[in-house]
Amino acid sequence: MKLKFGVAALVVGAALFAEAAHAQSSVQLYGLLDAFVGYKKPMNGQSSVIAGNGGMTAPYFGLRGTEDLGGGTKVVFDLEGYFNIQTGAMGRTGFPHDGLFSRNAYVGVTGRYGTATAGLIPPLLWFSTITFNPFFNSFVFSPIVLQSYVGVNGQGVFGNAGEWWNSVYYASPSYNGLVGRAMYSFGNEPGHLGQNKWSGQASYNNGGFATSVVYQQIKYSLNAGDLGTVLPGLTTQSVVNLGVSYDMNFLKLYGQYQHIRDAISTGDVGIDTGQIGFAVPVGVGRILGSDAYSKSSGHSSVYRNTWALSYDYPLSKRTDVYAAVLSDRASRMSTGTTIGGGLRTQF
DSSP states (O other), X not given: OHHHHHHHHHHHHHHHHHHHHHHHEEEEEXXXXXXXXXXXXXXXXXXXXXXXXXXXXXXXXXEEEEEEEETTEEEEEEEEXXXXXXXXXXXXXXXXXXXTTOSEEEEEEEETTEEEEXXXXXXXXXXXXXXXXXXXXXXXXXXXHHHHHSOOTTOSOOSOSSOEEXXXXXXXXXXXXXXXXXXXXXXXXXXXXXXXXXXXXXXXXETTEEEEEEEEEEXXXXXXXXXXXXXXXXXXXXXXXXXXXXXXXXXXXEEEEEEEEEEETTOOEEEEEEEEEEEXXXXXXXXXXXXXXXXXXXXXXXXXXXXXXXXXXXXXXXXXXXXXXXXXXXXXXXXXXXXXXXXXXXX
């Protein structure tokens, strides 16, 4: 009888331990699919009717998890990869360096003193760029994303679009909505100890008001010593970005100012970019609008002006349909136009 009782107690104890362990850790599979059809004429390109990939958001899937170590401290990890919904191929359209987990691939610790992670991590400038514009991270319809990360005439932000390899990251706890962040990316190449990328950010979010200031400096794009292959003569790029948004419920306003300084052996170039945007609720859906303008100075004198309008209608909490139009003009180039409509769903 005592043996049977002991076995039963052991089984119950094991079940309770397993339940507690399950409660202390979690793993989540998630993702997003976005496909659209439309008309596209790139600047200086030929027009075509297309079945597009990721009109509003590049499709991705992810696996994230946490383990509770006790005392408010947790281990966190995230693995996210892009894929093309038209072909099933890994990566984003037009980004040949995308790997299996090219959106996020990091592990770290979070607790009362903040969060520290290491791995492949999106840079702070990217987060500020997508947060303070109504089209978020769209590489098809967001004017500020296109001007920053799909530059023409030598304009744009280098250092890879959306992620930094070999990175370490820290975010402070929130103090009444104020958060500080810092990030460094190693070149991982012998003889290139000075070839680095680093960034710092201060952000504030309280009620309907949010703002962010980011500084970023890079001495390489993907691999140490490669800036000269990205833009001939380029040795260092520095970027300052100020973003702000204000939500009044009946109207949300967005604004950004960005200054890029390219240190080039043949003559430095400065690029000033301004972006304004809005989101207006109309019925259940929203009208989105944004305009961005960039002007180069110094050893270059070119401009770019991009605007977009969209209507986004939610079918449920996870699924929406949208229609959008974008116009893109730049020095020495014919006007580009994109018109399309799509379906986006999350899981």
